[in-house]
Amino acid sequence: MRKLSKIAAAVSLAMGVAAGPALAEDPLKVGFLYVGPVSDFGYSYQHDQARQYLEKEFGDKIETTYIENVTEPADAERAIERLARSGHELIFTTSFGFMNPTLKVAKRFPDVKFEHATGYKRAKNVSTYSARFYEARYVMGQIAASESKTGVAGYVAAFPIPEVVRGMNSFMLGAQSVNPDFKIKIIWANSWYDPGREADAAKALIDQGADVIVQHTDSPAPLQIAQERGVLTFGQASDMIKFAPEAQASALVNDWKSYYKNRVEAVMNDTWESSDTWGGFKAEMVRMAPYANVSEETIKLANETVAKLEAGEFHPFTGPVMKQDGSEWLKEGETADDGTLLGMNFYVKGFTDSLPN
Amino acid sequence: MNGFEALVLTIITASTPLLLAAIGELVVERSGVLNLGVEGMMIVGAVAAFGVAHVTGSPLLGVVAALFAGVAMSVLFGVLTLNLMANQVATGLALTILGLGLSGMIGEGFIGEPGQRLAALHIPVLSDLPLVGSIVFSQDILVYASIALVIGTYHFLFRTRSGLILRAVGDNHTSAHALGYSVIKVRFLAVMFGGACAGLAGAYLSLAYTPQWVEGMTAGRGWIALALVVFASWRPNRVLIGAYLFGAVSILQFHAQAAGIGVPSQLMSAMPYLATIIVLIIISRNVTLTKTNTPACLGKAFVPDR
C-alpha cells in the first residue's frame, strides 16, 4: 500500500501540471531546515515558532516537517534534497551556511520553491529573506547609553561576519545618539552556542567595567550573568525575561510568522515568485520585547525610535557617519545602501578595537 | 568586588566541571579501564540535575539526581565492557552518542525555563572576610566537593590498602587476580565512581555555571576532562593543576580580548589547547615519572582464566 501510494505520488509529480487539480486536495507540504536544535530558545527556536504558527493558521491545508541540528553543508544538501524528494513544495532553509546546498538542490528540483534565509544568491525558484535586526540594535544602543553609568557596554559576539558587525555598528550609532563618547568592549566567543563560554565572556566584560551586556550569540547564559551581577542586558532572538527578570531591558525578537504566512499563501494561490525580502520593524519581522528595568524617559525614547522605524521614516545608518579611521562614509542625510550593509566589514567611528579580518 | 577577586571566581567556575569529571575518570583509568563516554555521562547528569531541581525546587536534590544518573550511565558501560568484554573505546564513544540523544529527549520539556541556582554557602564571619571570604569561603558545595575529591582520591590511591589494590588491578590484572582480588568488582566500582563524578560535573553546569538546560550544553568539556587525565599523568594533584590551568587560560584570553588586544580571536580561543600541549611536553620530559604512573593495563579487557 505504502509503496503504491508512493509510486502514485511520484507519477503524479512527474506529470506536473496535469496532475495539479488532483493534488489540490492534498495538504501543501512545507519543509524547514534548522542549523541548531529547536530547543536553543534562540534562532532556530524562533523559526520553529513560526512553523508551529503555520500549522495552527492553515490547519489541514498544510503539513510541515523539519530537520534540526544540521551544521554541515554536505549533510544540509542531502537533507534539503530529502525534503524536496518527499513531496515538499516549499522549503525554508534557515541558515546562511545552507546557501550553496540550497542552490544546488534547487537546480535539480525546478518545481519546488525554496526560501533561503540571510544569503545573497537567488534563482528562479530560490528566494532570499532576512530581517533588519540592526534596526532593533539601534534601539538597544539608545537604551544602553541612556541607562549606563560607566558609559561602557560589553558585547558578546559570535563571529566577525557582516551580520554581527552591522549590528554592532548600529548599536554604536544608537548609543552615540545619546552619549557621543560611548564605548564598547567586545569578546568574540567563536561560537554561536556554548552557554559556558558565553557566560565566561559576559563575566570578563563586566569585570572590565561594562554595565550593559549585549549579545550576538544564542543562549540565555549572558542574561543570567547580567542578572547575577546586577547589570542591564538584552534578550537575543526571543524574549528571555524569564532568565533575567531584573536585568533584561528588552529583547530583539525575531518574528518570521507574517513572512512565512505570506509565502505559504503565495504558493497556495500560485503567485509565488523569486524575491528578495529584507524587512525590519515595518515588515513586522523584528520586534522589541516589552521594556523593563529602565526609566520612563528611556522607554519614551525607545518608543519614539521604534515608531519612526515602523513608519519607515528613519534609517539607523543615516549620515553623517564616519568610519573608524575618521574617513567619511555617509554624507549628511545620506542613508547606507543595502549592498554595503550586506557585506559590512568595517567599524564606524568610536570603536577602539580593530575588526578581526 | 575587585577585579582580581572576580577573575579568580570566574576561573574557579570554569575549572570546576573539568576537575570533577577528570578526577572521576582518573580513578577509572587507574583501575585499568578507559571510559571515553565522559561527555555522555556528564550531559545526562546535567539534564537530570536541571530536571529534578526544576520540578522539586531543590538544587540539592538535583545534585543527587545527577549523581545517580551518572552512575546509571556508567553501569551500562560497566556491564558491556566488564561483564561482556566489549571494546572499551567503542563502548565509551557509543555511550556519548546515547547520552547526548537521551538528554535531548528528556530535556525537551525544559526549553526556555530558567533553572534553580545552587546556592553558595555562607559561613558567618569567614565569608565576610576580605578577598578570601568570597574566594575561599563563599563557594557552592560542588566547588568544595571537587577539591575534597582530589584530596580524598589522592589519599585513597596512595595511602590506603584499597587504593593499592585498585592500582594493582590497573597495573597488572593477572597478578591481582592471582592474589585473589576480584578484578571485575574493583573495576566496576571505579567505573561507577567515574560516572558519579561526571554526573556531578554535569550538575555543576546546569545548576551553577549556567543554571539552564540547553541541548549539548557540555560543549566538549567531557573530552577536555579526558585529556586532562592524561595531562596529569594519572596523578590527582596534577589533575587539579591541569583543570585550573585550562580554566585560567580560557578566562584570561577573554580578558585579553575585552582589553582590546589585536590578535585573531581564533588564536586566543586556541590558547588553552596550545598551553596544555606545551606544559605536557615539559612535564613528560621526566620519563620515569610518567612511566611509573601510567596504568599498564589501561583499556585491556580482563578475562578470568579461573
Added chain:
Amino acid sequence: MRLVLEKRAEHSRLMTVVSPLLAIGLSLIAGSIMFVMIGVNPAEAIYAFFIEPLTSTWSLEELVVKSAPLVLIAVGLSVCFLSNNWNIGAEGQFTMGAIFGSIIPVLFHGFTGPLALPAMIIMGALGGMFWASIPAFLKTRFGTNEILTSLMLVYIAQYILDYLVRGPWRDPDGFNFPESRLYEADHTMWMLGDGRMHFGAIFALVAVIAVWFMLTKTIKGFEIKVMGQTPRAGQFAGFSRKGIVWFSFLISGAFAGIAGIVEVSGTIGQLTPVISPGYGFTAIIVAFLGRLNPIGILFAGLLLGLSYIGGEAAQVTLGMTDKTTSVFQGMLLFFVLACDTLILYKVRLVKPQPTAGGAHERV
C-alpha cells in the same frame, strides 16, 4: 547458578555471522519499545530507518557518500590502534587535509587541467600527515602521550580553518561571508553516477584492500601486530619502536587528510567553517566496531552510515527528532558490541563453588 564467559580456543565462525544479526534483532526489539513509548508506530520507524534508505538509488548513493569518509579514516586508524598508538585526532588530520588540499583551488585557482585534482589529493594527504606527525614527533622525541596531543590538535586545526575562511581565504565576491570561493570544475572530485557519489568511495575501497593486504600478507603487517601486542618481543625481533609510531601515524594521517580534501572537493565544493559532522570521531567507533579488520570496517562504516541516513529519513517521514535517532543509534551500537562477545567467548552456566581464596576477595 550463574553465567560465566569462557574464552573460545578460536573465533567462532558461526557467531561472526550470527552476532550482527542477533544485535540487529535485539535493537529492533528495544527500539520498538522506545518507539511505542514516544508514540511512533514501530513498524514504520524501522522501515524508515533500515529499509527506506535502501529502496532508492539516490539514497543508496547518499549512503556511500556518507560512509566513504568513515571507512577511509577508520582503516587508517586501525593501523594505529593495532600497533597500540592512540591517535584520536583524526578529525584534526581530516581538517588539515582539507586545508592543505584547498591551497590550490583557493590560492591558485588558475591552476586547472587534469593535474590539478591529483595535486590537491597529494596536498591533502600531506596536510593530514603533517598534522599527524606532530603527536608522532612528540611521542618519539619526548614521550608525550599522544591521546592528549592528538585530541588538542583537533581543536587547533578547527580554529585554523575558522581563521582562514573568515579571513584571508574568504571568497572575494562573497560579501565577506565566511566561505571560500566555489571550486572550479577541474578542482571538483571525479563523479560516479549522476548523483553526489564521487571518487571518494573508490579511495575508501582501495584503502580497505591495501590495508587488508598489508596486514595479512606482508611482514609490515606482522610487525604492526607484534609491536601492538608485545612490543618487547617485537624489539627482540629487530622492529623499531619509533619506526612503527611514525609509520602508523603517517598512514592514518594521510588517509584522514585524503578523506578531508575529498569531502571538501567532492561533496561540499568549497571551504566553509564547518566541514565535518565529526567524521574523525565517528571513525573511531567504526574502527573498533569493525574489530580493527579492514573488511569489518567496511561493513561497520556502512552500518553507521545507514543509521545516519535512516535517522534523517525517520525525521522527515515520521517527524521524529534527531534525539530519538541518536538514542536508537546508541542502542544499536551497544547491542552490536555486546553480541560480539559471542564470537570470542562461550556463555556457560556454572554452579557456585566454594572458593579457597574467599578471604582475599574482600576488597
